[in-house]
Amino acid sequence: MAEWRDPQWEYFAIQSLRGKSFGDEWPTIPEFFQYTVERFPDNSAFTTFAGEQRESISYRELAQYVEALARSLQNLGLTAGDRVAVSGKNSPYWGIVYLAVLCAGCVVVPLDARQNGEFHKHLAEFTEAKAVFMDGDLLAKLEEAETEQPAYRKYLIQSRKDFADATGAKWETMWQMIESRKGDTTGALSSLAQIRSDDMAALLTTSGTTGNEKLAMLSHANFTSNLIQCVYPGLQEILSTDRLYLLLPMHHCYPMTAVFLEGISHGSELIFPRGLAVQQILQDLKDGKVTVFMGVPMLFNKIIQGVLNKVKAQPAAKQLMFRLMMGISGVSDRMGKAIGSKLFSGVLKAMGFDHIRILICGAGVLMPEVGEKYRRLGLNFIQGYGLTEAAPIVTLNPAGTSEVRSVGRLLPMITGRLESSPELSAPVVSVRGHEVGELCIDGPNKMSGYYKNPQATAEAFTEDGFLRTGDMGYFDRNGYFYITGRSKNVIVTAGGKNIYPEEIEELFQLCSWFEQVMVRGYREDGTEKTELVVYPKLSEDCVARIAADRDAFLSGDTVKDPAKQEEIIGVQLHREILADVQRISRKLPDYQRIGRVRVILLSLEMTTTQKIKRFLAESRFAQHNDGLLTESQDF
Structure with a gap:
């Protein structure tokens, strides 16, 4: 730990409290929560907006609700280690349940609210959950999927207002449970259950981009060590005065750790979204006066594209002035004298920025030009990288860095190395003078394994216990990590060249005609070639027409004729798509150039962090030859 000795690092403050506030090297989540409540009882903890009305609860109130619900769970007979499933849209009430489950000593199983009843039933049964807490629509779907009396009890997540207005609720609600025990609260959040930091805290489903979703077993120490690793001085600083925007789904490890738990551990205010539309998001940022915003590449792409589209709608003189100001800002940023926030103060205010x-992008690789545009607008834009199995943050760019291509350096106490991968051609190809390999890591935030899956657990670790990330990349001489792609997605050409689909896909992120893009390999004449799959931005009328005859479009029979597809999506759109592909493909090395383009009229399924589920896409193309294939030497 010699490199990480800054006395201002929170780790040293935590160690000074061992035996007092915290029992082990790393605190449990309940211990960290109580530590915050003691320091910042009157700070706003959770905030929502109902129209123009702002509603907040303090950390003191939050602690009372959490303790009452935790005591109610214990009164039901739940004991340390019992699993409790939680699913629903982001809300303060979801957060109360999450914290109460942990304070009761139980293991929380956060589930994707977009999934159906069968999914929720299967995971509740597989994890042997004793109770499930869900939004009303999800509980209804769960009951439809049940064929016999389940072993778990069902409880409703709802707002206090809905509870006050409800009569004859079908399920017992979280607020009934809170009301039944609110007179028993003592403020002893961290001693409600006898748990240690190495006890399991959560079972988290992996993102599902490669199929066969697994449940990562993460301890309290995995989470809390990651919270402390991320706030090493110079990386990022989360303050008790900060307001963090909790937009991404809370069941996912990235927002759960980096936003929810990080905010709570520092007494910050968490702003919950009104909705997921870009205009709603921008209004939330403005009304909530958000100071820290974490998102995914697709979201940041859409926001900056909206700004650029508004600029294009301006008279030529204003467009020229905007480009000139962006150029000046870029030069000043590289000189270490950022002036973008002054030049674009009006633009930032209109955006709610x-x-x-701090703006932080994770859960995917961002096109460098996008990050550069945010920085030129005067925003402190940084990237990070992680995976569920590491709780999840592994690397992070220092705040204020002008590096937009790297996902940062390894966090304190994480050791990383690169290993060869069987998916790569041999020898390992050098990229920009650096050897590429699979990143393997060791540190206090790595999982113990996959729940009830010893084979997958064995495959996830090296012989000496390093966690295999499955991500390919390289380190530069300053220790910055650059991702080239997933090892399982690598396309190997006939000449033995490695093509990383993600590197090509990021080049299309700002193409205004593209809604989704995926690069995949296909075999022709015994060799591996590259195909670009495009789901274009379609008009509402076009989407409605396709939805009305989905099976016909999925089979592809309707769109094999180029003239027919042009009739459906519009001649201009079809030509613009191919023009963009030609423009970008011609900039690529010969071996990376696109061999054919497949334009599809039904979107590809995505994860909650807006990454395409490649295994489902491949399954779809294997079963249905949908989409118009356009082959050209020009690509």
Whole structure:
């Protein structure tokens, strides 16, 4: 730990409290929560907006609700280690349940609210959950999927207002449970259950981009060590005065750790979204005066594209002035004298970004030009990288860095190395003078394994216990990590060249005609070639027409004729798509150039962090030859 000795690092403050506030090297989540409540009882903890009305609860109130619900769970007979499933849209009430489950000593199983009743039933049974807490629509779907009396009890997540207005609710609600025990609260959040930091805290489903979703077993120490690793001085600083926007689904490890738990551990205010539309998001940022905003590449792409589209709608003189100001800002940023926030103060205020201290992008690789545009607007834009199995943050760019291509350096206490991967051609190809390999890591935030899956657990670790990330990349001489792609997605050409689909896909992120893009390999004449799959931005009328005859479009029979597809999506759109592909493909090395384009009229299924589920896409193309294939030497 010699490199990480800054005395201002929170780790040293935590160690000074061992035996007092915390029992082990790393605190449990309940211990960290109580530590915050003791320091910042009157700070706003959770905030929502109902129309123009702002509703907040303090950390003191939050602690009372959490303790009452935790005591109610214990009164039902739940004991340390019992599993409790939680699913629903992001809300303060979801957060109360999550914290109460942990304070009761139980293991929380957060589930994707977009999934159907069968999914929720299967995971509740597989994890042997004793109770499930869900939104009303999800509980209804769960009951439809049940064929016999389940072993778990069902409880409703709802707002206090809905509870006050409800009569004859079908399921017992979380607020009934809170009301039944609110007179028993003592403030002893961390001693409600006898748990240690190495006890399991959560079972988290993996993102599902490669199929066969697994449940990562993560301990309290995995989470809390990651919270402390991320706030090493110079990386990022989360303050008790910060307001964090909790937009991404809370069941996913990235927002759960980096936003929800990080905010709570520092007494920050968490702003919950009104909705997922870009205009709603921008309004939330403005009304909430958000200071820290974490998102995914697709979201940041859409926001900056909206800004650029508004600029294009301006008179030529204003467009020229905007480009000139962006150029000046870029030069000043590289000189270490950022002036973008002053040049674009009006733009930032209109976006709701005028209070933002930090923008952080994770859960995917961002096109460098996108990050550069945010920085030129005067925003402190940084990237990070992680995976569920590491709780999840592994690398992070220092705040204020002008590096937009790297996902950062390894966090304190994480050791990383690169290993060869069987998916790669041999010898390992050098990229920009650096040897590429699979990143393997060791540190206090790595999982113990996959729940009830010893084979997958064995495959996830090296012989000496390093966690295999499955991500390919390289380190530069300053220790910055650059991702080239997933090892399982690598396309190997006939000449033995490695093609990383993600590297090509990022080049299309700002193409205004593309809604989704995926690069995949296909075999022709015994060799591996590259195909670009495009789901274009379609008009509402076109989407409605396709939805009305989905099976015909999925089979592809309707769109094999180029003239027919042009009739459906519009001649201009079809030509613009191919023009963009030609423009970008011609910039690529010969071996990376696109061999054919497949334009599809039904979207590909995505994860909650907006990554295409490649295994489902491959299954779909294997079963249905949908989409118009266009082959050209020009690509």
